[in-house]
Amino acid sequence: MNPNLQLFGEQIADYLSGVWAAECNLETISQIPGGASRETYRINLKRDGNPCGVVLRRDPPSSLIDTERAHEYKTYQAVFKSGVMPVPEPIVLEEDPGALERPFSIMALVPTGSPSPAALDEVAMQAAKPTLAQNKWSLLGKLASHSATELGVDEFMDTPTHPAQRELAYWTGVIRDDALHPQPIAEAAIRWLERNMPAPTSHLCLVHGDYRTGNYLYTEEGEITAILDWEMAHIGDPLEDLAWSLDPLWSGPDPRMAGRLIRREAALKIWEDSSGLIVDRTAFRWWQIFASVKALAIWISSAEDYVNGTTKEPILALAGWPMMDRQSRILLDRLSPESTNSYAEPLL
Amino acid sequence: MIPAPGQTLADIATRLATHLLPELGSEYGQADAGLLATLLLTISQDYERAVDNRMTDVEEMRDLFESATGAPNLNALLEYTQSQPQSLHLRDVNAHHAQGFEYLIELHTWAEHHSADLDTEIWAFLRRHNERNKFDIPGP
Numbered sequence: 302m303n304p305n306l307q308l309f310g311e312q313i314a315d316y317l318s319g320v321w322a323a324e325c326n327l328e329t330i331s332q333i334p335g336g337a338s339r340e341t342y343r344i345n346l347k348r349d350g351n352p353c354g355v356v357l358r359r360d361p362p363s364s365l366i367d368t369e370r371a372h373e374y375k376t377y378q379a380v381f382k383s384g385v386m387p388v389p390e391p392i393v394l395e396e397d398p399g400a401l402e403r404p405f406s407i408m409a410l411v412p413t414g415s416p417s418p419a420a421l422d423e424v425a426m427q428a429a430k431p432t433l434a435q436n437k438w439s440l441l442g443k444l445a446s447h448s449a450t451e452l453g454v455d456e457f458m459d460t461p462t463h464p465a466q467r468e469l470a471y472w473t474g475v476i477r478d479d480a481l482h483p484q485p486i487a488e489a490a491i492r493w494l495e496r497n498m499p500a501p502t503s504h505l506c507l508v509h510g511d512y513r514t515g516n517y518l519y520t521e522e523g524e525i526t527a528i529l530d531w532e533m534a535h536i537g538d539p540l541e542d543l544a545w546s547l548d549p550l551w552s553g554p555d556p557r558m559a560g561r562l563i564r565r566e567a568a569l570k571i572w573e574d575s576s577g578l579i580v581d582r583t584a585f586r587w588w589q590i591f592a593s594v595k596a597l598a599i600w601i602s603s604a605e606d607y608v609n610g611t612t613k614e615p616i617l618a619l620a621g622w623p624m625m626d627r628q629s630r631i632l633l634d635r636l637s638p639e640s641t642n643s644y645a646e647p648l649l
Numbered sequence: 650m651i652p653a654p655g656q657t658l659a660d661i662a663t664r665l666a667t668h669l670l671p672e673l674g675s676e677y678g679q680a681d682a683g684l685l686a687t688l689l690l691t692i693s694q695d696y697e698r699a700v701d702n703r704m705t706d707v708e709e710m711r712d713l714f715e716s717a718t719g720a721p722n723l724n725a726l727l728e729y730t731q732s733q734p735q736s737l738h739l740r741d742v743n744a745h746h747a748q749g750f751e752y753l754i755e756l757h758t759w760a761e762h763h764s765a766d767l768d769t770e771i772w773a774f775l776r777r778h779n780e781r782n783k784f785d786i787p788g789p
Binding site: 303331332333334335482483484485486488489492550552553554615616618619622623626627629630633636637638639640 | 675676677679680681684685687688691692695743746747750751753754757758761768769771772773775776779782783784786788
């Protein structure tokens with residue numbers, strides 16, 4: 302084991318000994334790839350002699366999305382308590398940077414499931430895809446069926462009067478503040494969104510904010526064992542998560558597929574059945590365009606972070622090239638008058 | 650000198666992915682090396698075409714600006730059509746291209762309300778621009 306990682310793991314074990322008032326000894330520690338917003342570590346311990354797995358997420362010097370760790374942690378607590386979706390059990394939030402140099406949170410390790418988007422295309426997963434799709438959009442529908450008050454998230458999240466307006470203002474600000482080069486496609490999409498703003502929804506709920514392939518753990522049987530990465534969670538319109546989950550960026554090799562699993566219309570039907578809500582197609586079109594603008598904002602912000610920030614994570618630089626290229630293509634396919642819809646099908 | 654730096658970058662990316670990556674012990678190390686290989690491949694694709702693509706955009710924007718009869722700020726647009734980047738170094742070409750894009754955004758905003766033909770032409774330009782700068786890289 303990397304000696305620095307070993308030492309870090311022992312510090313975590315010592316810290317947890319204090320939290321649990323128990324003897325904790327490090328067994329193994331490994332860094333989990335893909336944690337663009339936080340450094341993520343899988344740690345196996347012996348707690349008073351019994352096996353115990355945890356996941357630690359530590360603030361990096363620079364991250365893909367500027368978010369508050371306490372906000373994310375409280376969201377995990379609320380969702381875990383409600384049982385509306387499977388999430389890892391939150392154990393501790395440490396905001397004092399003294400313990401491990403930077404603030405961090407610790408959750409229980411979810412022992413089964415993989416987040417890999419690419420593995421969804423493997424032969425072993427083909428039979429389980431319908432079940433997985435059913436679970437994925439049923440869970441999202443279930444989340445939409447609960448009010449923010451029922452989940453208790455309105456105790457620490459703002460309740461917007463006009464979610465679409467608020468989200469657009471925020472992400473437009475990110476694009477204009479962080480773009481390293483003028484963005485005519487993003488600006489055209491923003492103008493379209495401003496012209497076609499939907500009425501405020503009467504159904505406010507907890508929005509995950511990044512509900513997509515790669516942010517949930519699944520098994521080869523198609524079960525979902527955990528929904529992860531709640532750092533962009535907020536109270537808003539449930540159509541926001543639905544549109545984000547269906548964005549062609551997450552489609553994989555076949556752009557007609559929602560999240561590499563099933564056709565978009567089928568996913569939408571599962572969500573409607575589970576949530577008890579009927580999708581307003583006009584509003585949904587708005588959220589589909591918004592999803593691509595928000596994603597573009599994240600890639601733009603990542604590129605800016607790579608250039609001007611302190612972390613030189615390759616994922617941040619990649620966001621600024623092929624990811625922006627793809628997302629722009631999706632917007633062009635959907636908004637330009639003579640689109641051939643070669644990359645993104647027409648809006649649902 | 651090797652007169653094909655873009656190809657060399659692509660070769661390094663392949664070497665990293667096929668030789669170094671499998672030798673790395675940790676899952677994190679392998680993922681990081683994979684990202685670096687993809688990043689190098691991305692840069693290799695942009696390296697050769699970057700200046701040419703920006704200058705093609707600039708030429709096509711000139712045509713759009715020259716046809717923008719009635720647009721506000723027309724004098725600035727026409728002045729842009731007569732200008733050149735300070736040099737063919739990428740940073741100077743980028744700066745010149747960025748100025749053109751700023752004007753294009755203004756013009757597009759105006760065209761949406763005043764000239765359906767120009768609006769369509771600008772969208773067509775944006776599609777050509779995007780196609781020129783497309784990356785052949787696996788998606789997320």
